[in-house]
Amino acid sequence: MSSTPPDLDDIGPLLRTGTAPARPASAPDLARRFVLGTRTWTFVVLLGLYVLPGLVGHEPWKQDETYIADIVSTMLATRDAVVPRMAGEAFMEKPPLFYWVAGALATLTSPVLPLADGARLATGAFVLLACAAMAQCGRRWADAQFGRTTVFVLLACFGMAAFSHLMLTDTALLAGIAIGMAGLPRWRTRPGASGLQVGTGVGIGFLAKGLLAPGVFGLAAVLLPLCFARWRARAYARTVLVALLAALPWLTLWPAALWLRSPALFNDWLWTNNIGRFVGFSVPVLGAAHDPGFWAKNLWWITFPAAPLALLALWRGRGAWRTDERMQSAAVFAAVVFGVLVAAASARDGYALPLLPPLALLGARCALTLAPRVEFAWCVGARVLFGGIAAALWLAWAYIVLTHDPLRLHALAELLPPHPDRHVDVAALACALAATAGAAWLMAFYPRRQAALQTWVTGIALCWLLAAALFMPWADDVKSYREVFGSLQPALGPGCVASYGVAESERAMLRYYDGIVTERLETQASSACTQILLENPEGRLPHCSDAGSWQPAWDGARPADRHEHFWLFRRAPGAARCTDRD
Numbered sequence: 259m260s261s262t263p264p265d266l267d268d269i270g271p272l273l274r275t276g277t278a279p280a281r282p283a284s285a286p287d288l289a290r291r292f293v294l295g296t297r298t299w300t301f302v303v304l305l306g307l308y309v310l311p312g313l314v315g316h317e318p319w320k321q322d323e324t325y326i327a328d329i330v331s332t333m334l335a336t337r338d339a340v341v342p343r344m345a346g347e348a349f350m351e352k353p354p355l356f357y358w359v360a361g362a363l364a365t366l367t368s369p370v371l372p373l374a375d376g377a378r379l380a381t382g383a384f385v386l387l388a389c390a391a392m393a394q395c396g397r398r399w400a401d402a403q404f405g406r407t408t409v410f411v412l413l414a415c416f417g418m419a420a421f422s423h424l425m426l427t428d429t430a431l432l433a434g435i436a437i438g439m440a441g442l443p444r445w446r447t448r449p450g451a452s453g454l455q456v457g458t459g460v461g462i463g464f465l466a467k468g469l470l471a472p473g474v475f476g477l478a479a480v481l482l483p484l485c486f487a488r489w490r491a492r493a494y495a496r497t498v499l500v501a502l503l504a505a506l507p508w509l510t511l512w513p514a515a516l517w518l519r520s521p522a523l524f525n526d527w528l529w530t531n532n533i534g535r536f537v538g539f540s541v542p543v544l545g546a547a548h549d550p551g552f553w554a555k556n557l558w559w560i561t562f563p564a565a566p567l568a569l570l571a572l573w574r575g576r577g578a579w580r581t582d583e584r585m586q587s588a589a590v591f592a593a594v595v596f597g598v599l600v601a602a603a604s605a606r607d608g609y610a611l612p613l614l615p616p617l618a619l620l621g622a623r624c625a626l627t628l629a630p631r632v633e634f635a636w637c638v639g640a641r642v643l644f645g646g647i648a649a650a651l652w653l654a655w656a657y658i659v660l661t662h663d664p665l666r667l668h669a670l671a672e673l674l675p676p677h678p679d680r681h682v683d684v685a686a687l688a689c690a691l692a693a694t695a696g697a698a699w700l701m702a703f704y705p706r707r708q709a710a711l712q713t714w715v716t717g718i719a720l721c722w723l724l725a726a727a728l729f730m731p732w733a734d735d736v737k738s739y740r741e742v743f744g745s746l747q748p749a750l751g752p753g754c755v756a757s758y759g760v761a762e763s764e765r766a767m768l769r770y771y772d773g774i775v776t777e778r779l780e781t782q783a784s785s786a787c788t789q790i791l792l793e794n795p796e797g798r799l800p801h802c803s804d805a806g807s808w809q810p811a812w813d814g815a816r817p818a819d820r821h822e823h824f825w826l827f828r829r830a831p832g833a834a835r836c837t838d839r840d
Contacts, residue, residue, distance in 0.1 A: 300700070301406050304712075305389060307693065308413055308719040312423040312726035313382045314375035317738035318770070320763045322608075323374070323425040324739070325349065328766035330360045330377045340515045341523060345765035346775030348520075350527035353512055355465035356380060356427040377425060384429040385422045389413070391436035391459075392615055396622055398443035399584040407625050411567060412618035413715045417560030419722060421608050427466050428608040434463025434471050435591075435612045439619065442587055445497040453500025460501065461508020463612075468532045470598065472509065474612065475501075477594050478587075486579075486586045538603030548605040557599075560610045563714070567621030568592065574624065584619065591616035625711050636710035641701055644717025648694065648724055655728040675735045675817035683731070690727040693720055735817055739767035742814045742824065746791075747772050749812035749826055756785035758800045760793045764822070792825040799827060 318327035329342045329349060342349045342357055363383070364376035371379075389409045396405030412418060421428060438459025444452040456475065463471025479498050483489040517524040534540025541548070558565070568588075575585055595613045599605070628636070659680050697720040701713045725733075735741070750772070757765065757776035768774050768791075777785040779800055790808070792799070799808055812826040 300712075301409075304700075304716060304719060305386070305409070305413070307723060308419075308715065309382050309385050309389075309422060311723045312730065313378050314371060315726070315730050316374075316734040317740050318374045318767065319424065319734075319737040320739075322427070323378070324763035324770075325766040326357065326360065326425045326427070327374045327377060328770045329357050330364060331373055331770055333357055333361050334365065334373075340512070340519055344762070345769045348523055348526070350523055351531045352427050352467055353465045353527075355462065356384075356425075356430045359383065359430070360425065374425075381423065381425055381429045384433040388429070388433040388436040388615070391433065391440040392618060395436065395440035395443065395615075395619060398440065399619070404622055404626070407711070408618050408622040410711050410715050411564050411621045411625055412614055414711060414718065415560065415564050415614050415618075416562055416718075417607070417610060418614060419718050420560075421611060423722070423726075426608055428611045430466030431463050431471060432611045432615070434459045434461070434466055435474070436615045437462060438471070438475055439587075439591065439615055441501075442497075443584070446491070446493050449493045449496040450500050453497040453502075454504045456497065457501035457504025457506075458508075460505040464505070464509055465512060468527075469536075470612065472505070474591070474594050474598060478590050481590050481594065482587060485590065486583075488581070488583060488586070535604040536602045541603050548603050552605045553599060553610075556607055557610060557613075560607060561613060561617055564614060564617035564621045567624045568617045571620050571624035574627075588616040588619040592620065628710065633710045637713050640710060640713040640717050644714075644721055645701075647721045648697075648717075651721065651724045651728060652694075658732070673736065673818070674729070674732045678732045678735070686727040686730075690724050693723045693727070736819070737816070739764065739816065740771060742816050743768055743771040745814050746812055746824070746826065750774070751789060751811075751828060753789065754785075754787040756787040756790040758790060758792050760791055760824075764793060764824075788829055790827050792827070793822060794825075 318324045325344045328344050332343045333339060333354075336343070339354065339358060342352075342354050360377035360380035363379045364371075364373045367376035367379065389412065392408045392412055393405040396408035398405075436459070438456045441452045441455025441459060460471050460475045463475075479501075483494065513524065513528075516527065530540045538548075572585070572589065575582060578585065592613060595616065599609060599613065602609075658674070658678055659682060662680070697716050700716050746768075755774055755776045756779055758779045760768070760776065760778075765776065765778075768776065776791060777787055779785060779790075789811070790799070807829045808827040809829065810825060811828040813824060815823045
């Protein structure tokens with residue numbers, strides 16, 4: 259602080275208001291304010307370009323989007339906010355917070371957006387909430403620059419880019435974890451406010467995904483004082499107590515409503531879908547089994563580059579382990595989440611999203627203090643990698659638009675329809691060109707501290723925006739079920755429809771598009787329906803007592819899909835039935 263006394267002209271205002279009048283800003287001050295303002299606006303614009311593209315403009319895609327869209331549609335139609343239902347059946351895999359938010363946004367945007375697009379905005383809302391919470395977390399532990407860097411490290415992860423544009427309940431869990439972590443830095447000075455925010459984050463995570471968030475925060479709350487003496491204080495105990503009280507409404511109201519509605523459904527949610535998935539006894543029925551090498555094969559790309567930065571930060575700061583509460587809390591949270599992932603009997607890529615916030619918080623310090631040579635090498639590597647991907651996207655788009663033959667490149671034929679509509683969307687093209695020019699300027703002509711991390715995030719945002727702007731209609735033709743189930747509608751006759759082998763996502767889309775809830779031969783002894791929908795490449799009928807009288811009435815598949823094929827068979831009314839039993 260300067261020790262220069264105030265001028266005589268300043269004494270009067272100082273005595274009256276207790277503060278000295280503001281001096282005219284000097285040139286260095288103005289320059290500093292301009293840089294900080296530009297940095298903030300660049301951060302906000304880049305965050306928007308990262309999160310928003312791809313949230314609208316396509317139908318529900320398999321895996322999670324299909325059943326979530328049907329659940330939201332059913333909730334809005336039935337006004338039942340307690341029991342999620344998919345394809346006419348109770349779907350108790352997850353609590354309903356994401357469905358509530360998705361339904362509210364779908365309703366608000368219904369005049370201009372289809373239901374699926376409006377519901378998908380919930381993903382964007384939760385991702386932005388998670389980023390805001392992590393910025394707050396970093397700012398509270400250090401300063402505003404550290405907060406921005408924490409968000410950049412989070413966005414830099416390939417896993418974040420892969421899962422932050424789809425309807426996934428895991429994004430709500432991510433937001434809950436981030437909010438809870440953002441409350442922790444103030445546990446010494448404001449234990450009440452700290453516990454309130456931690457408990458709110460735990461509650462959001464619980465209503466998003468179940469017992470994972472309470473389990474992670476509960477175990478971390480026990481481990482912190484056991485491992486580090488600094489956390490053995492009354493203020494910490496008060497924080498934990500307030501967090502528990504703040505989380506109680508979130509943890510009890512919906513489960514109590516579910517129990518009052520149906521104890522059987524409550525048991526299905528708690529015992530089968532939470533405990534059973536973790537321990538393993540329900541995995542053979544519910545799926546998503548944990549391959550012993552699953553995380554070894556996938557965790558590296560999901561957490562890159564946050565995990566290497568976090569490990570480097572832990573090594574560099576090994577001397578501060580006893581005093582650095584930020585490092586202690588983030589390391590414990592990361593260890594607990596990793597242990598839960600490895601120990602669980604069920605595994606999917608998206609389950610690793612809660613690991614990213616603590617890794618980002620650990621890696622931010624390292625990202626701020628990289629050696630100049632490392633910074634330069636990373637920056638050049640990011641430009642080459644994402645510049646090459648962007649160029650490949652443009653070349654692929656030009657090849658598709660400028661040629662009129664069916665797609666012959668194997669890589670494109672697997673992802674796009676064989677006969678794509680080559681109409682050029684001028685608005686999307688202009689957006690892609692502007693994004694390419696802006697990203698090139700930002701990466702090449704706007705160097706500053708953390709240029710490598712900013713370049714990396716800019717490259718990810720650019721490549722995703724190009725994929726969304728240039729390829730979204732073609733990708734939607736391949737991944738959407740609208741066309742295939744739209745063509746089924748005219749072939750359907752009156753009466754009920756049985757189904758055999760039709761998976762969860764497909765049954766959800768059948769109800770979403772055609773309003774059909776089938777009688778599943780997998781769950782009932784037989785069906786007297788005169789129509790049966792199959793999902794298998796050969797169109798094999800199940801065990802039907804009069805299989806010879808069944809005639810194919812329709813078959814269809816999504817373009818370029820070699821694994822799914824649907825068949826509709828019909829027979830004349832009679833007493834014969836079909837069953838999946840021998």
